[in-house]
Amino acid sequence: MARVELQKIRKSYGDSTVLRDLSLTVNDGECFTLLGPSGCGKTVLLRLIAGFEKPDAGVIRIGERVVSDAAASVSAAPNERDLGVVFQDYAVWPHMTVFDNIAYPLKLAKVADTALRARVMETVGQVNLRGLEDRMPSQLSGGQQQRVALARALVAKPSLLLLDEPLCNLDAGLREEMRFEIKEIQKNLGITIFYVTHDQEIALAISDRMAIMDEQGIIRQIGAPDEIFEQPADEFVFRFMGVANFLTVHRQPGGGWVTGGGQRFPWEPDGDASAWLAGFRPSDVRLGRNGEGLRCRVKRASFLGAMMDYLIEVDGAQFRTQIETHAALAQGLMFGESDACTATFHSVHWFKAGEIPEGSR
Amino acid sequence: MRAATPSRGIGAAEVILGLSVGILVVVVAVPVLIIFFNAFWVNGQFNLADTLKALREPDTYRALLNSLFIASGVTVMSTIIGTFFAWLVTRTDLPFKPAMRVLFLVPFMLPSFIGALAWKMLLSPRAGYINRFLMDVVGLDGPVFDIYTFTGIMAVETMYLFPFVFIQVCGALERMDPTLEESARISGASLFTITRKITIPLVRPSILSGALLIMLYSMAHFGTVAVLGIEAGIFNIPTLIYEKIHQSAGSFNSIRTGTVLATVLVITAALIMFIQNKVLSRGRYQIIAGKSFRPVETKLRALRMPMLVFCIAYIGFTIVLPTVTIFMVGGLKTYGLPFTAENLTLANYRYILFDWKMTRDAIWNSVTLGLAAALITMFAGVMISYVIVKMKVRGKGLLEFLGMLPFSVPGSVIALGVMLAWSGKFGINIYNTVWIILVAYIARYMAFSLKANSAALEQVHDSLVEAARASGAGMGQALRDIVLPLVRPGMFAAFFLIFLPALRELTVSVLLYGPTTRKIGVAIYTLNEDGETVYSAALAGIALLIIVTAQTLIGRFTRARTMT
Numbered sequence: 001m002a003r004v005e006l007q008k009i010r011k012s013y014g015d016s017t018v019l020r021d022l023s024l025t026v027n028d029g030e031c032f033t034l035l036g037p038s039g040c041g042k043t044v045l046l047r048l049i050a051g052f053e054k055p056d057a058g059v060i061r062i063g064e065r066v067v068s069d070a071a072a073s074v075s076a077a078p079n080e081r082d083l084g085v086v087f088q089d090y091a092v093w094p095h096m097t098v099f100d101n102i103a104y105p106l107k108l109a110k111v112a113d114t115a116l117r118a119r120v121m122e123t124v125g126q127v128n129l130r131g132l133e134d135r136m137p138s139q140l141s142g143g144q145q146q147r148v149a150l151a152r153a154l155v156a157k158p159s160l161l162l163l164d165e166p167l168c169n170l171d172a173g174l175r176e177e178m179r180f181e182i183k184e185i186q187k188n189l190g191i192t193i194f195y196v197t198h199d200q201e202i203a204l205a206i207s208d209r210m211a212i213m214d215e216q217g218i219i220r221q222i223g224a225p226d227e228i229f230e231q232p233a234d235e236f237v238f239r240f241m242g243v244a245n246f247l248t249v250h251r252q253p254g255g256g257w258v259t260g261g262g263q264r265f266p267w268e269p270d271g272d273a274s275a276w277l278a279g280f281r282p283s284d285v286r287l288g289r290n291g292e293g294l295r296c297r298v299k300r301a302s303f304l305g306a307m308m309d310y311l312i313e314v315d316g317a318q319f320r321t322q323i324e325t326h327a328a329l330a331q332g333l334m335f336g337e338s339d340a341c342t343a344t345f346h347s348v349h350w351f352k353a354g355e356i357p358e359g360s361r
Numbered sequence: 362m363r364a365a366t367p368s369r370g371i372g373a374a375e376v377i378l379g380l381s382v383g384i385l386v387v388v389v390a391v392p393v394l395i396i397f398f399n400a401f402w403v404n405g406q407f408n409l410a411d412t413l414k415a416l417r418e419p420d421t422y423r424a425l426l427n428s429l430f431i432a433s434g435v436t437v438m439s440t441i442i443g444t445f446f447a448w449l450v451t452r453t454d455l456p457f458k459p460a461m462r463v464l465f466l467v468p469f470m471l472p473s474f475i476g477a478l479a480w481k482m483l484l485s486p487r488a489g490y491i492n493r494f495l496m497d498v499v500g501l502d503g504p505v506f507d508i509y510t511f512t513g514i515m516a517v518e519t520m521y522l523f524p525f526v527f528i529q530v531c532g533a534l535e536r537m538d539p540t541l542e543e544s545a546r547i548s549g550a551s552l553f554t555i556t557r558k559i560t561i562p563l564v565r566p567s568i569l570s571g572a573l574l575i576m577l578y579s580m581a582h583f584g585t586v587a588v589l590g591i592e593a594g595i596f597n598i599p600t601l602i603y604e605k606i607h608q609s610a611g612s613f614n615s616i617r618t619g620t621v622l623a624t625v626l627v628i629t630a631a632l633i634m635f636i637q638n639k640v641l642s643r644g645r646y647q648i649i650a651g652k653s654f655r656p657v658e659t660k661l662r663a664l665r666m667p668m669l670v671f672c673i674a675y676i677g678f679t680i681v682l683p684t685v686t687i688f689m690v691g692g693l694k695t696y697g698l699p700f701t702a703e704n705l706t707l708a709n710y711r712y713i714l715f716d717w718k719m720t721r722d723a724i725w726n727s728v729t730l731g732l733a734a735a736l737i738t739m740f741a742g743v744m745i746s747y748v749i750v751k752m753k754v755r756g757k758g759l760l761e762f763l764g765m766l767p768f769s770v771p772g773s774v775i776a777l778g779v780m781l782a783w784s785g786k787f788g789i790n791i792y793n794t795v796w797i798i799l800v801a802y803i804a805r806y807m808a809f810s811l812k813a814n815s816a817a818l819e820q821v822h823d824s825l826v827e828a829a830r831a832s833g834a835g836m837g838q839a840l841r842d843i844v845l846p847l848v849r850p851g852m853f854a855a856f857f858l859i860f861l862p863a864l865r866e867l868t869v870s871v872l873l874y875g876p877t878t879r880k881i882g883v884a885i886y887t888l889n890e891d892g893e894t895v896y897s898a899a900l901a902g903i904a905l906l907i908i909v910t911a912q913t914l915i916g917r918f919t920r921a922r923t924m925t
Contacts, residue, residue, distance in 0.1 A: 050831060051830075052827050052830070077830070077836075078830035078831050079830050079831070079832070079833045079834055079835055081831075085827070085828065085831035087824040087827070087828060088824075089822060089824055091822065091825050093825060093843055095846045104829070104832050104834075104842070105833050108832060108834055108838065109833060156833065
């Protein structure tokens with residue numbers, strides 16, 4: 001319903017520049033997630049789109065309309081932008097009932113009484129709050145308050161929905177449930193969603209496209225979730241998308257690639273630097289009792305129920321891997337601590353050892 | 362493409378900011394500055410020599426010494442009494458502790474100048490009922506106690522000020538972790554040692570902060586010294602300011618002396634505030650947690666009943682006796698008659714309530730001024746608090762400073778400043794009207810309103826307003842629909858914090874009243890000065906009834922509100 005376009009946005013607070021020359025486009029009707037560590041400026045970006053803050057430079061367009069243009073001193077107020085916003089702390093008004101909270105945007109739009117009632121009840125149904133309309137927010141659980149906030153943001157059918165970490169205060173089960181509900185609603189309404197979070201799991205599950213932002217407020221990669229997971233643009237993105245293992249690999253003078261202990265590493269990077277980092281996820285590792293692969297040792301074995309979690313040591317370096325418990329049982333891969341094992345890899349991402357910025361986790 | 366509105370121009374924010382600054386400058390800054398100006402400038406020139414000359418007048422420095430002397434005495438006595446009773450009702454097995462605790466707070470409700478009036482009737486050397494009884498009936502040669510002395514003044518002030526310490530120490534003793542004392546006991550310390558080494562040091566910050574509050578209050582206190590001191594020629598700074606202004610009918614010299622006195626008072630008060638802040642910031646022990654523990658009770662054993670009798674006697678002597686005296690004297694046909702049935706009548710009460718215009722006006726003025734001051738200050742306070750708490754503007758530190766300034770500026774100083782500022786100097790002359798009292802009250806009570814409203818506003822998260830903005834509300838609409846309903850409890854609190862003290866207030870209004878603008882306090886005070894003791898007492902009785910009724914209604918009302 002609305003495309004969002006950010007052009008060369010800059011925003012500073014005092015001496016610290018949070019965003020510099022940031023450009024981004026959210027397509028009409030897609031669920032776009034901005035993923036980044038806390039304090040990276042992603043909430044600032046959301047607040048700029050909402051109009052709670054004004055950019056120091058740059059242009060923001062929602063649909064065909066310029067809502068913010070620093071050079072021309074144009075800035076539409078938040079109430080003129082046709083938005084729904086869900087805040088991290090829900091911001092449900094404590095002095096109004098659930099019904100009044102949800103009805104508020106319609107009341108402001110002067111929707112007639114019967115139509116208002118019908119629309120509110122429809123939205124209440126969408127977020128599964130039926131029967132709670134007359135409760136006060138203090139009588140609701142966190143998850144229910146979160147649904148009130150979502151319903152309130154949706155009730156006036158805005159063309160753009162902004163969500164700021166709306167699920168991070170919920171417990172794991174509820175978080176999963178709500179994330180499906182948001183996705184469902186978005187599909188049904190065809191609304192554009194701009195979703196800000198530091199939780200890669202939610203981002204992967206919910207997004208049509210996503211952007212990864214680093215601590216400096218720079219966007220490292222934009223793409224579909226599977227693309228970002230499978231083809232990370234750099235080491236930062238790779239690290240951010242879940243548990244990441246790294247092994248340092250050197251070019252052997254006679255050709256081939258070895259670990260610190262001189263074992264031959266079975267994959268080859270394309271490039272001519274001499275030192276590389278091989279990045280892989282716990283799920284990329286294939287363990288064995290013996291046979292092909294790197295010779296390793298189990299440093300720690302933890303039984304997690306459905307999974308076995310191993311910390312593996314190879315030539316002084318360490319990495320983590322997991323294997324399903326029943327597969328481990330079937331294949332005789334229930335290792336104990338300090339057992340010997342071998343490791344091969346499904347896939348490896350190569351990063352030049354020199355280019356890893358210090359401090360980027 | 363729709364054109365968006367340009368972001369420049371004057372919006373609601375600028376209007377609110379401008380109004381806030383304007384109100385505080387006009388109401389608070391101008392009067393205070395004009396006092397300093399008058400104290401140090403003569404004919405437009407800085408002149409410290411004249412200031413020092415005014416200070417060197419015997420009247421002046423004697424009043425300063427008296428203020429300090431009385432305040433120190435009151436502080437020491439109140440601290441001892443307040444701490445003792447606080448310990449008694451929190452940490453011993455005294456019977457009826459909750460009831461006792463409430464009773465010890467009653468003196469907060471009674472205006473101390475009315476108490477002083479009662480004690481004058483009981484213990485003035487020749488006419489006081491107790492002295493007369495002991496001389497005439499028991500046959501003592503002279504009065505048993507003369508209330509027109511420093512001791513008398515200090516005793517009366519102590520009776521009505523000790524709750525400041527009592528309330529603070531009660532809180533500290535209740536919040537203190539009892540395991541600290543228990544571990545000392547396990548280590549073999551005796552109860553006396555524990556009290557001396559553990560308990561007292563832990564509650565010392567609370568004791569000190571209560572004591573400094575009393576010091577501040579007593580330094581600037583007008584009523585008791587005015588009622589009891591004049592006879593014996595005892596003046597403190599506020600009563601001397603009053604004397605100078607009233608007797609010399611606004612001559613330049615007396616106003617100048619007044620402003621110098623006021624400056625001395627402000628500096629002393631600022632010093633006390635400074636020390637109090639130091640004490641509070643240093644004394645926040647982690648050990649006194651916010652949780653409520655069940656403290657260990659000291660067994661009073663054989664002293665249990667005697668202590669209860671002592672408490673009841675104290676309450677009877679300091680609360681019941683003066684209150685009864687006021688009502689009895691107010692019912693006498695003539696002052697000095699014995700309290701017999703044929704001497705008592707309700708005619709006085711009927712007369713001042715229905716027939717005498719002066720007293721009727723006084724009651725009306727008190728109620729309307731109290732309401733007006735509370736309402737205006739409440740609304741102005743919400744607005745200014747909003748600027749201070751929620752708006753990101755430069756110079757809001759100045760706003761905060763100006764708003765809180767009256768906390769350390771005594772009432773008589775504000776009254777004097779308002780008098781100087783609004784008697785025609787800037788083209789506005791509201792002297793002798795109710796408006797000048799109203800302006801002074803707004804300045805005096807703004808700090809109360811700011812405290813209550815800031816606390817309420819800090820609870821209103823920014824995201825609540827932003828959610829309303831995103832829902833389609835303009836700024837004004839969001840304030841009306843979201844912020845206002847949520848700060849309403851703070852506003853109510855501010856209203857009552859202002860209405861009750863304003864109702865009974867004397868220090869400010871006694872300097873500013875005109876022929877038709879007496880308030881109850883002023884009327885009681887002037888009637889007493891004119892020797893109309895009986896009418897003065899009757900009006901005081903009515904004032905007590907109004908105060909107690911208002912307090913009870915408000916108590917019930919606020920309790921009902923917090924329940925929902």
